[in-house]
Amino acid sequence: MQLDAAQKKIIQSKFLGASLVRGVTETGKTTIAVNRSIYLKNNYCLYETDKILIIAQNDEHLDYIEKIHDRVEKENGLEYITLFSNTVDRIHLSTIDSIIYNYFLDHERSNGVSYKPIAKETEQSAIVNECIVQTKKLYKNVKLLDIKYLRFFIDEINWIKDCNYTKLETYQNADRVGRKIKSAEGPQRLLKNSKAREATFKIFMLYTEKLKEQNLIDSKDITKLALKQLKKSKNSGYTHIIVDDSHNLTKLQLDFINELSSKKSYSSLMLFVNKDSNLDSNGWIIKGRKSNSLHLGNKIKSYSLKKKHIDIIDNKDSIINMKDLTVNCTSEGINGMRNNSKNLSSIENFEYRDIRHNKKYELIRDLNNSSEIIVKNEDNEDEYTNEELRQLSVYSDIAAGEPILINPDVEGNFQLPKYWLKGIKDCFILKVKGDSMIGADIYDSDYVVIRKQHIAQNNDIVAVDLDGSATLKRLVMNKDSVVLMPENEKYSPIPIVGDEASIIGVAIGVINRIN
Structure with missing residues (x-):
């Protein structure tokens, strides 16, 4: 897309701090976001x-951003290069849910707890119903306290949680904007400092207590616990953060994103807001809310995009509308693949363990036909053709024992279903050598799928470069130390001091051959 003067002004702005970029669909917001990231990488990443x-x-949105990033980097990357530019991959892409959930899991691990998420809306409704009945006994003159307004109270509880309000006084004085509710389901607004608000907050408090008693959490609690864990973590944070389609972010999510910032003197936060999208009523950046109440800093710079652009990207529709892949294979097709393999020795069987989702699959491939694989999952067998597979380079070796020199040579390739790697831009496979990770079911000659990234969470299994040598270990971050922990008592932990180690990537899957 050819950038106009207004877009270039945003991309090359020297303003650092919080910025809001508003515009309707097709005003080039995502393209500006990507160009801005490359400009910041080459001009404001000093260390x-x-x-x-x-x-x-x-x-789906992440896939779209990655496609634009690859194109812009190829076409316009040189335009922003300065003396500060380097070849280090400094730009990380992720979804807000993925980041939050990783910190939530880290919270569970570090505190030795396991929560039970509310599975169904009916479960939440039943608990809120109980709270309404209990509160009615305490506030007999508040007419609003009726189970026919159940939907209203559920929405209000969710809003209180999304705003991270924990005190009655804060809720009593809050500007409640954005509510969308039918007249029969409750009032459009509650007066500030009213008995109705006080009673509603009491329902919220009772609901919170009942969840705690049953060891239950809802989606809002997951974000809150993730934020709590993030505040305790030792991660250095991000110098610059760019959020595309930020109009539906809740206050709690914005607090989480703010906490991700390294808060350096030259740090920045840029939020892109789609003005004509269907807005979440709990979104914090909505019409009617003043900029100074967004809690994004003392000074917020605003931009408005008005000119529409047609941005032609190959397969854009398929990227935006991409859903979970469903493979509909006939038994004849699967059997045909087997029957065509006359040389039985060419058939290979593997088990794939998905670390992220804690799932296992059996893979069958024919060395004479590398463009197809069969995946067995419980009673189902699905055939994947070349278009549905992603080819990963296999490197040898990575040490699951004492660190060994990194071998840069590609040993071969391995194909996996694309949807297993959805949202992951760079990944590769490392062949394991040694037995230090057998406690994590990673054995000598296994293959580990690595997501290329330079940061990791506590307890992640990571591939680490130790002064030119590579090793695979579990990352354990304590209050006073960071160590690479083996999963075999034969080996000692490797303490990390200073900058002697750098993370190559995080393990997301393990492939082992089935005899």
């Missing part, structure tokens, strides 16, 4: 620890 995070709303 090795400086990183940039682009946040997408979902996996």
Whole structure:
């Protein structure tokens, strides 16, 4: 897309701090976001620890951003290069849900707890119903306290949680904007400092207590616990954060994103807001809310995009509308693949363990036909053709024992279903050598799928470069130390001191051959 003067002004702005970029669909917001990230990388990433995070709303959106990033980097990357530029991959892309959930899991691990998420809306409704009945006994003159307004109270509880309000006084004085509710389901607004608000907050408090008693959490609690964990973590944070389609972010999510910032003197936060999208009523950046109440800093710079642009991207529709892949294979097709393999020795069987989702699959491939694989999952068998597979380079070796020199040579390739790697831009496979990770079911000669990234969460299994040598270990971050922990008592932990180690990537899957 050819950039106009207004877009270039935003991309090359020297303003650092919080910025809001508003515009309707097709005003080039995502393209500006990507160009801005490359400009910041080459001009305002002064040290090795400086990183940039682009946040997408979902996996489909992430795929779209990645496609634009690859194109812009190829076409316009040189335009922004300065003396500060380098070849380090400083730009990280992720969805907001993925980041939050990783910190939530880290919270569970570090505190030795396991929560049970509310599975169904009916479960939440039943608990809120109980709270309404209990509160009615305490506030007999508040007519609003009726189970026919159940939907209203659920929405209000969710809003209180999304705003991270924990005190009655804060809720009593809050500007409640954005509510969308039918007249029969409750009032459009509650007066500030009213008995109705006080009673509503009591319902919220009772609801919170009942969840705690049953060891239950809802989606709002996951974000809150993730924020709590983030505040305790030792991660250095991101120097610059760019959020595309930020109009549906809640206050709690914005607090989380703010906490991700390294808060350096030259740090920045840029939020892109789609003015004509269907807005979430709990979104914090909505019409009617003043900029100074967004809690994004003392000074917020605003931009408005008005000119529409047609941005032609190959397969854009398929990227935006991409859903989970469903493979509909006939038994004849699967059997045909088997029957065509006359040389039985060419058939290979593997088990794939998905670390992120804790799932296992059996893979069958024919060395004489590398363009197809069969995946067995419980009673189902699905055939994947070349168009549905992603080819990963296999490197040998990575040490699951004492660190060994990194071998840069590609040993071969391995194909996996694309949807297993959805939302992951760079990944590769490392062949394991040694037995230090057998406690994590990673054995000598296994293959580990690595997501290329330079940061990791506590307890992640990571591939680490130790002064030119590579090793695979579990990352354990304590209050006073960071160590690479083996999963075999034969080996000692490797303490990390200073900058002697750098993370190559995080393990997301393990492939082992089935005899």
